[in-house]
Amino acid sequence: MPMIGSQLVAMRNGPLHSQVYDLIKDQTPDAPKWRKYFQQQGRHIHRVKDPGVGSLSRRDVRILKEVLNEFRDIDTWEIVELTHDFEEWQQAFNRIPDSSSTPITPCDLFKALGLSKDELLAYEDQARELGHFLQAS
Secondary structure (H helix, E strand, O other): OOOOOOOEEEEOOEEEEHHHHHHHOOOOOOHHHHHHHEEEEOOEEEEOOOOOOOOOOHHHHHHHHHHHHHHOOOOHHHHHHHHOOOHHHHHHHHHOOOOOOEEOOHHHHHHHOOOOHHHHHHHHHHHHHHHHHHHHO
C-alpha cells in the first residue's frame, strides 16, 4: 500500500503527489497545518518543526530513511533526470505530453513493477475494502 494516498501525477520535471504539490502551492485547506512544519523558500522546502511519524509504520520510516540516504547528495536536476527513467512516469507523461499534469495510474505502477493484471485487480479490491472499512469507522 502507498504511504501517501493522493493521486500520483507525471509532471514535466517528474512524478509528484498532487496533494503534496497543492500543499506546497498553498492551495488546500490543510495548508496552514503544512506551514506549521514546512516552509518554502524559493524552490526549496525546509522543515521548521518535526512533524513526527504520525501513522507511518516502522517499515515506512525505514524506507523513507533509506531513500533519503541514497539521494541526499544528488541535486535537483539529477533527480529530474533519474525520475524521467521511471517507466510509470514515461507511460503517463507520454499519454498526454502537452499536459502539465497526467495521472499515473495504479496500472502504470504495477506494469512498471512487472506485476500482473491479476495482482492489480487484487490490489484494487484490497483498496476498495479498506476504503469501505475507513468510511464505516
